[in-house]
Amino acid sequence: MxxxxxxxxxxxxxxxxxxxxxxxxxxxxxxxxxxxxxxxxxxxxxxxxxxxxxxxxxxxxxxxxxxxxxxxxxxxxxxxxxxxxxxxxxxxxxxxxxxxxxxxxxxxxxxxxxxxxxxxxxxxxxxxxxxxxxxxxxxxxxxxxxxxxxxxxxxxxxxxxxxxxxxxxxxxxxxxxxxxxxxxxxxxxxxxxxxxxxxxxxxxxxxVDVETFSKSYKLPTDLKNISRPIVGFGGKITHLFDYELFNYIVKDNSDKSFVIVGQILDSNVFSKIIKAKNVYYLGDKHYKQYPSYVTNFDIGIIPYVTNSLEHGADSIKVYEYIASGLKVVGTAGAGMSDMQEYIYIGKTKEEFSAIINRAISDKNTIILPEFYTxxxxxxxxxxxxxxxxxxxxxxxx
Structure with a gap:
């Protein structure tokens, strides 16, 4: 063909x-x-x-x-x-x-x-x-x-x-x-x-390409001096990124480091992200480098809006996080409600923040079926x- x-x-x-x-x-x-x-x-x-x-x-x-x-x-x-x-x-x-x-x-x-x-x-x-x-x-x-x-x-x-x-x-x-x-x-x-x-x-x-994200990678240089636990977001900053939710969990979890890796496509949204001591924006990374960041997070988050700004998306990063062995905390937006069997869903900012601690301590292993590749x-x-x-x-x- x-x-x-x-x-x-x-x-x-x-x-x-x-x-x-x-x-x-x-x-x-x-x-x-x-x-x-x-x-x-x-x-x-x-x-x-x-x-x-x-x-x-x-x-x-x-x-x-x-x-x-x-x-x-x-x-x-x-x-x-x-x-x-x-x-x-x-x-x-x-x-x-x-x-x-x-x-x-x-x-x-x-x-x-x-x-x-x-x-x-x-x-x-x-x-x-x-x-x-x-x-x-x-x-x-x-x-x-x-x-x-x-x-x-x-x-x-x-x-x-x-x-x-x-x-x-x-x-x-x-x-x-x-x-x-x-x-x-x-x-x-x-x-x-x-x-x-x-x-x-x-x-x-x-x-997701499971083999790519299930490997062990050397800790990137710009992650070495960031204290753990690391709560990571690997993705584009667009209108879908709920900066109000993100700012709340940053303030509510001052003992954790919040790392963002990815492109800035909406500068207005990015400008509203809190400039706190425990927030680190490491820039965009080539996709060949990207897995070395995600696999070295402690948990992955997807703080997306769940309002009229949704556009029928299906977040690729949720599959990449899970394949990396991370526990995932997300909202119900961008198709994540379909993944409730594998991830934590926070319906409010308070619930989202509280779940972060539970996710960090969760040591259960999740294996994605071939269907998700x-x-x-x-x-x-x-x-x-x-x-x-x-x-x-x-x-x-």
Missing amino acids: NIVVVPYHDWRKIEMEGARTRDSHIISHLAANKDIENLIILNRPISYLELMVKKKMRKISGKLLFRYKQCSLYELAPKFYVIDYISNSFLGPIRDGKKWFFDSYGDDEFISGYEKCVDYLKININIILTQNVFSAKFCSKVKTPAVFDGWDNFLLFPENSKLQANFISAYTSLAKTCEAWVTNASKNIEFYNKHYNPKSCHLVKNG WKYKSQTIVKLLKQVAMDRVSVKN
Whole structure:
């Protein structure tokens, strides 16, 4: 089976930061799946302006095989390719912001470049897996059957409030053109079925590479002088991070060190985190380094909001914490209520704080079943992709 995957994140970002997102985890396992003969990554359109502003003017790793106008085809490994498109548009990204991506995926040059690259490889594409809601126009213009991974509900992201009409249009289009949807949360299935009625919608939650997080790692240098116990948060600071809850537990547990490792995506939220003596922000870490931090925490916390700011998320870090042997204290947000068998849930700030001591003293061992691994999740998706591709062939015949 020959598959094209349209990830949400720019491939340069994935190479620079490591495979730490849902799309990159799934791609890495698809690349190793024996049922897949050729895997092509169709990178999201990017402008020269973005490359300069974000200082990402670096070549994609791999061998350059072919170039057609603004499209380049790279071979990352045998039968594993990336198609990269750099747009000449200068004013578009400045004027339109995120809206630019909705249109750029349907741009004739983008699609013709993609087709030329596929023609160069002389392979027949059986199925497309798009993990990018912005790619709706691409999916509607190509003739290949597609499956949409609608992880998280982008209509509920606060920063997308001005683009509601665009996202609604994209979801509506994907419901018509894609043969099936998958998503990472039951809430999303309910929402998608109610508002867009896709042909089918399947729950495929996030996972973890257990082997990576069950190893012993050397204590990172910047953790060495931090007193224990260490209460750790490994993840992005976004609108989901409940800074009021976090500040409360920091004050209520002055005998413990609170360590944050991860990107700051919402500077406003980060600015409201208490600057206490027992709070340490260690910056973002490459995903290859990240396990050495998590495995050296004493417990892991996920202080997420449980209000209207939720967007049908499924926290990857909860699986990573458990695989690391950590006890986990979380709220009921971001899919954590589904993991009550394995983690502690704090329904109030007082309860959350009180549970921290219990979690630190809990020495019971938890082993995650294979069901929670990225390998299992990717195999589930491959089965769906194969079925969709076979059904399309049957219809043609």
